[in-house]
Amino acid sequence: MSAVLKVVNRVLLGIVGLLLVALGGSVLAVGLGAPAPSWWLHGGRHDVLLDEAERTRWRDEGWWWPVVIAALAVLVLLLLWWLVAVLRRRRLAEVFVDTGDGDEAVLRARALETALAREAGLPDGVEKARVRLTGRRGVPRARVRLRLEPHADPGSALDTLTTGALAHARESAGLTRLPAEVRLRSVKHHAERVS
Incomplete structure (x- = not known):
């Protein structure tokens, strides 16, 4: 979206x-x-x-019903546009993969999400990685959430993600580009009493 x-x-x-x-x-x-x-x-x-006078005040005017119908039609169209826009955000089911010989194969998006999340979670300092693919089958977009350990450097974690997991996913799927939105969150450890 x-x-x-x-x-x-x-x-x-x-x-x-x-x-x-x-x-x-x-x-x-x-x-x-x-x-x-x-x-x-x-x-x-x-x-x-609404009393009876208020309910029937405009009934005899020639412009009243066309205006009411037009306003309701515009409202319905706006609400339908809004609903379609909200529903289009959902997760992709499959991604088109360029096989290199002029044909295309179909890859389950969940498989690519799982592989991306595994590789993104490997570097030191990343506690957990979650990936979700959105967009269209031919032009997917990645939404990545990294939970970093307190000692992790966010800059190097982001650099490792872009040059590692995202680049590998883009190359293996034969995509010309794989835009990504990355959210970093740090794990907070609470102090514990040592005796």
Whole structure:
């Protein structure tokens, strides 16, 4: 998922969440007897949300139904786009491998993830490595998480990963490029009392 899509996703989720919390909290507060806020649509706790006059006010206007239908259609299309964008992030099932003779073979993505994680976890200072392949079958992207021991140098761990495991995976699969997002996390050891 691209960075722009991540930002749009988080902003939309934040706005929708804030609106729902504000509206739901206000309805709950007014329903429990709290005074209605100044921006509240109704006067008190026993007021209905939409009375008959409000529900039928625009029914006879010629522009009302086309606007409602168009707005709902745009909303449905935006929500479908959002859903497709979120679902496309999932893990790859297979990767196309260039065999060198003009043909292509298919490699299970989990096998490549396992091999990458094993090699990435070999160097001294790396406690655990996790790899996930995303993207498309012909152009995979690697998401690597390294858990480093306290004495490990993050710079050398990253350099070893890029020149070692990632380069080997790219070469063995015949990929021209293998972009990777690497997250490093250090293991924290707690002090223990020695007697």
